[in-house]
Amino acid sequence: MMLPQDALLLAATKLKTRRIRLIVTVIVAGLLFVLLITVSIVMNGVIHSVETFSGEGLGKRYLLQVSSVSQEDYNVQFDETLVNQAKTKFEAQKKEKAAAAKKLGIIYDPATEVSPIFSDDYQGKSGFDPFSEIGQELLADRKEVTAKNYYQTLSEKTKQYNATGTYSSVNLGAVFGPPTADAPTITTIKDGAEVISSDFTGDPYSVRGVDGVKNGMTALSDEVLSVFSLSGQDFAVRDGAVPIVAPYSAAEEVVGLTPLSSGSKSEDQLERIKTVREQIAGKTFSVCLRNSSSLERQQTAQQQTKDYEQNKDKKDYRRPDLMFTTSETPCQDVVVSRDVRSSYQKQQDAKYEEFERMFGKAAPAQRLLTFRIVGITSDPPGFESFQITDILSSLLTSSVGTGWFVPLSAEKALPEYAASFAKVGKSTDYGVSTYVEFDDAAGAKKFTKENTCEPSGFGFSGLTSDPFASCVADGKPFFINPFGSSSIALEDLRSGFSRIFNNTLFVIALISALIMMGTVGKIIADSRRETAVFRAIGAKRLDIAQIYVTYVLLVSLVIVFFSGLAGYLLASLVNNRYSADFTVQSLVSFNASDLSKRFSLVGYDLKQLGFLTFVIIVGSLLASLVPLVTNLHRNPIKDMRDER
Incomplete structure (x- = not known):
C-alpha cells in the first residue's frame, strides 16, 4: 500500500x-x-x-398580549329581537325629541335623524348598527356578561399555566377620526399658539414629532412601562404634569433640535441620540384637550374667519349675525366677535342649545394639560419609504411598542379619559388588552399554542354565523401575540x-x-x-x-x-x-x-x-x-x- x-x-x-x-x-x-x-x-x-x-428593556421577559375575540360584531346585528328593539327605541327617541321640542317651542324635524337600522341586500334582511348610540345600549348587557366570562376564563387559564404576572393596557383615543365619548381631541401648542387642524389626510403613523400625540395614547401598567423610563425618572404626577413615554422624534423636538436628514452619517445619528438622552429627561410640553363641542366651536370660528376674509369685499356678502373668533390665549373657548342677533333669536338659540344638551351633547370643555417626558420609545415605522432597516425594527424589536404611553397609575390626572380607564379589566372592546408573563419561552409558547382562537369558517362570507363561537365553546376566546420582546x-x-x-x-x-x-x-x-x-x-x-x-x-x-x-x-x-x-x-x-x-x-x-x-x-x-x-x-x- x-x-x-x-x-x-x-x-x-x-x-x-x-x-x-x-x-x-x-x-x-x-x-x-x-x-x-x-x-x-x-x-x-x-x-x-x-x-x-x-439584555435591557423587555428583551429578556416573556410577555404575551391577550385580547378578546369580537363576538358582538358578527351576526348579532341581524338578530331579529335586537333589530326590533332598535326600531322601537329609535321611534321612541324621535317622539321624545318631538315632545321636548314642542315644550321648548322650537322646530324639530324627525327626518333629520340618522336611523340605526339598515338593509343588507346580500342577506336579504335588516340589521342595526352596533356602533350607534342605540346599538351600544342594546349590546351593553350582552357585553357585560361576555366580558365577565372572558376575564374569568383568562384568570383560570393564567393560573393553570403558572403565569408569573398579568398587566393591562387601554387605548386613550383613536388613531384618527373625530372625538368620541371616551376621549377628547388633543391639539398641540407650538410657539404659544394652539394648532387646530380640521382635517387630516395620509398615513397617521407617518406623523413625527409632538404632532403624533394627536393620534392618541396608550395607558399601560407601570410594571411594564417602567423599563423604558430614563435614569432618575419615575411615574409620579408632579405639579399637574403627567409622565409620558414619547417617541424619539418628539423628544428630539421638545429639546429644540431639528431632525437630521435621512442621509446623515450614522456617527451623527449616534451623537444625536446621546444629546437627546442627556437633555430630554424631565422636559415638559403642553397640549390642549377639547371635547367634541369645544372642537366644533373652534372649527366654526376658523371657518367663519376664513369665509369673512374671502368674501368681505363682495357687495352681496352678508356676515352672520353671530360670529366667533379663536382666542389669542391657547386652550380657551371661542370669543364672540360679533353678535347682532335679536332678543328673540337669542332665546331660540338658547333653547336649541338646551335641547341638544337634553339629548347628550356636552357643554364645551377644554383643558391645558402638561406632559413630562420620562422615557423614549421608537417612532412608528414609516411605510412611505420602507427600508431594509425597518425589517429589523418590525421583526426583531424589543420595545414597549411605538407611539405614546402613559402609566395606568396616572388615571386620576386624566379625568377626560375616565370612560376608557373604566374599561380596564371589565371590557372586551377593541383597544383593551391584557398581558400575561411567563418565566420562559416554552411556557409562553405552550400557552399560545393551546389557547389561541382559530376561527371556524374565517372569511365571514355573508356573516351568517359567528366564526368565534367554537373558540368560546372551547374555553379559549383569545387572540394571543408576543409583546414587547424578541425573546x-x-x-x-x-x-x-x-x-x-x-x-x-x-x-x-x-x-x-x-x-x-x-x-x-x-x-x-x-x-x-x-x-x-x-x-x-x-x-x-x-x-x-x-x-x-x-x-x-x-x-x-x-x-x-x-x-x-x-x-x-x-x-x-x-x-x-x-x-x-x-x-x-x-x-x-x-x-x-x-x-x-x-x-x-x-x-x-x-x-x-x-x-x-x-x-x-x-x-x-x-x-x-x-x-x-x-x-x-x-x-x-x-x-x-x-x-x-
Missing part, C-alpha cells in the same frame, strides 16, 4: 495540472456554499446582536433557521456532488494512460484509488476555504453597509443605556459551519466513488493503447 505522504505528494502535483479546470470547479461547486455561509454569518450576527441589546421570536427564528439551513445544505451538497462527480470522472478519464503506467510498474488499484481520494479531499478543502473566505467577505460587506444604521435603530428600540454597544451582522455558529465543512468533504468523497470505481476496473493494457 502506498504511504499517505506519497499519495499526498502525487495528489498535490495533480492539483497543479489543468489549473483552469480546478478554478472553475471550485467556483461552480462552491458558489452556492458561499451564499449559504454568508446567510449563516449574517443571521447569527443578527441573532447574537439582538440578544446582546435585549420568543428569537427562539423560533434560531430553530427555524437551523432547520432551513440543514435542508438547504443537503440540496446544495447534492448539486455540488454532481458537479464533483463530473469533474473527477473527466480527470480520471484524461489520466487513463498515466494510470496504466502506474499499474504497469506495480501500483495496485488501491494505490490508484488512494491518490484520487486524496486529490478529491484536497479539492474539497479548497472549496471549503474558498466558500468560507468569500462568505466572510460578503458578510463583512453587508455588516459595513448596515451595522451603523442597525446600531442607531437598536439603541432607540431597546432603550439601551450603554450607548457604546454596536450591532454586528457578523456572527458564527460553529456547529453550522462545522457541519457544512463535513458535508462538503463527505459529499465530495462520495461523489468521486462512481467514476473512480468505473475507471479502476478498466483494462490497463487497453488504456496504454488508447488514451480516449
Whole structure:
C-alpha cells in the first residue's frame, strides 16, 4: 500500500495540472456554499446582536398580549329581537325629541335623524348598527356578561399555566377620526399658539414629532412601562404634569433640535441620540384637550374667519349675525366677535342649545394639560419609504411598542379619559388588552399554542354565523401575540433557521456532488494512460484509488476555504453597509443605556459551519466513488493503447 505522504505528494502535483479546470470547479461547486455561509454569518450576527441589546428593556421577559375575540360584531346585528328593539327605541327617541321640542317651542324635524337600522341586500334582511348610540345600549348587557366570562376564563387559564404576572393596557383615543365619548381631541401648542387642524389626510403613523400625540395614547401598567423610563425618572404626577413615554422624534423636538436628514452619517445619528438622552429627561410640553363641542366651536370660528376674509369685499356678502373668533390665549373657548342677533333669536338659540344638551351633547370643555417626558420609545415605522432597516425594527424589536404611553397609575390626572380607564379589566372592546408573563419561552409558547382562537369558517362570507363561537365553546376566546420582546421570536427564528439551513445544505451538497462527480470522472478519464503506467510498474488499484481520494479531499478543502473566505467577505460587506444604521435603530428600540454597544451582522455558529465543512468533504468523497470505481476496473493494457 502506498504511504499517505506519497499519495499526498502525487495528489498535490495533480492539483497543479489543468489549473483552469480546478478554478472553475471550485467556483461552480462552491458558489452556492458561499451564499449559504454568508446567510449563516449574517443571521447569527443578527441573532447574537439582538440578544446582546435585549439584555435591557423587555428583551429578556416573556410577555404575551391577550385580547378578546369580537363576538358582538358578527351576526348579532341581524338578530331579529335586537333589530326590533332598535326600531322601537329609535321611534321612541324621535317622539321624545318631538315632545321636548314642542315644550321648548322650537322646530324639530324627525327626518333629520340618522336611523340605526339598515338593509343588507346580500342577506336579504335588516340589521342595526352596533356602533350607534342605540346599538351600544342594546349590546351593553350582552357585553357585560361576555366580558365577565372572558376575564374569568383568562384568570383560570393564567393560573393553570403558572403565569408569573398579568398587566393591562387601554387605548386613550383613536388613531384618527373625530372625538368620541371616551376621549377628547388633543391639539398641540407650538410657539404659544394652539394648532387646530380640521382635517387630516395620509398615513397617521407617518406623523413625527409632538404632532403624533394627536393620534392618541396608550395607558399601560407601570410594571411594564417602567423599563423604558430614563435614569432618575419615575411615574409620579408632579405639579399637574403627567409622565409620558414619547417617541424619539418628539423628544428630539421638545429639546429644540431639528431632525437630521435621512442621509446623515450614522456617527451623527449616534451623537444625536446621546444629546437627546442627556437633555430630554424631565422636559415638559403642553397640549390642549377639547371635547367634541369645544372642537366644533373652534372649527366654526376658523371657518367663519376664513369665509369673512374671502368674501368681505363682495357687495352681496352678508356676515352672520353671530360670529366667533379663536382666542389669542391657547386652550380657551371661542370669543364672540360679533353678535347682532335679536332678543328673540337669542332665546331660540338658547333653547336649541338646551335641547341638544337634553339629548347628550356636552357643554364645551377644554383643558391645558402638561406632559413630562420620562422615557423614549421608537417612532412608528414609516411605510412611505420602507427600508431594509425597518425589517429589523418590525421583526426583531424589543420595545414597549411605538407611539405614546402613559402609566395606568396616572388615571386620576386624566379625568377626560375616565370612560376608557373604566374599561380596564371589565371590557372586551377593541383597544383593551391584557398581558400575561411567563418565566420562559416554552411556557409562553405552550400557552399560545393551546389557547389561541382559530376561527371556524374565517372569511365571514355573508356573516351568517359567528366564526368565534367554537373558540368560546372551547374555553379559549383569545387572540394571543408576543409583546414587547424578541425573546420568543428569537427562539423560533434560531430553530427555524437551523432547520432551513440543514435542508438547504443537503440540496446544495447534492448539486455540488454532481458537479464533483463530473469533474473527477473527466480527470480520471484524461489520466487513463498515466494510470496504466502506474499499474504497469506495480501500483495496485488501491494505490490508484488512494491518490484520487486524496486529490478529491484536497479539492474539497479548497472549496471549503474558498466558500468560507468569500462568505466572510460578503458578510463583512453587508455588516459595513448596515451595522451603523442597525446600531442607531437598536439603541432607540431597546432603550439601551450603554450607548457604546454596536450591532454586528457578523456572527458564527460553529456547529453550522462545522457541519457544512463535513458535508462538503463527505459529499465530495462520495461523489468521486462512481467514476473512480468505473475507471479502476478498466483494462490497463487497453488504456496504454488508447488514451480516449
